[in-house]
Amino acid sequence: MPLLSSPRKGRRLIIWLHCCGTLLAHSCTAPGNCVSLPCTFTPNIIGKCNRACNALALLQTVAAHPETRTPFLEAEIPLYLFPFLKTTSEAKSFEYLRVTSLGVLAKVDDTEAVKFLLKNEVIPLCLRIMGTGSELSKTVATFIVQKIMLDEVGLQHICATPECFFEAANVLANMVVALAEQPSTRLLKHVIHCYIRLMDDPRAYAGLRTHLPEALRNGTFDNCLRDDPAAKHVLQKLLDKLAGPTGGAPHPCPGPAAGRSHGGPAQAGPSHTP
């Protein structure tokens, strides 16, 4: 796909992408509105959902391709997706648009892309969806947050202030509680990966020692993970990491066994050693 073999073709691509974005923003009076204001979707856009989703599928390809990713970001095309991400309707067609839009953001995964997502407040947007969306949109939103965290810049951003960290930690903890009621192995796996990555930051690690949901430590998910050795392994990795870096933990720590014993509620302990 030699789309960018010449500057002219590059410009053409950008124009094409903006047309695509404008099509997506169809129900707003002007595309500019969509970028900054949460626009209200009228019922008639639902009829156009399929077309919008086709355009979004194309955008996913553009976002994923190494040759087109940079112009895709430079032209700020992801901003066209935000109105879809901000919708809260539970109607199927809106859910479909949200998931497909998240799918576009999920394709961008280098530092440059992470900076773009941070600058445009994608984390609060994803956190909201993680708290309210369907299982599928929660999974994709968590996946995006996980990808952002995996980048050093992203992790630093989330752990920059206690407010920011605890906002993310609370959303994750609420998800764990919800998952105990309504299990989803794939979603749980992404949540655990987020916790594991957060622990790479010393302040976040200290916070999670006392704030990691009990359900992750007391065997609540044993059943859910029984048929998924990889997921089980990931949970074990989290518990090992929580227990300390070298195995020789300096104070009583909730190993998986201790956490499971009924008489001893797993406490992370008051210690704040990094």
Ligand SMILES: *[C@@H]1O[C@H](CO)[C@@H](O)[C@H](O)[C@H]1NC(C)=O
């Ligand atoms: C594990 O912890 C959760 C949350 O505190 C609690 O609801 C659940 O009953 C516990 N399960 C076991 C087996 O102790």
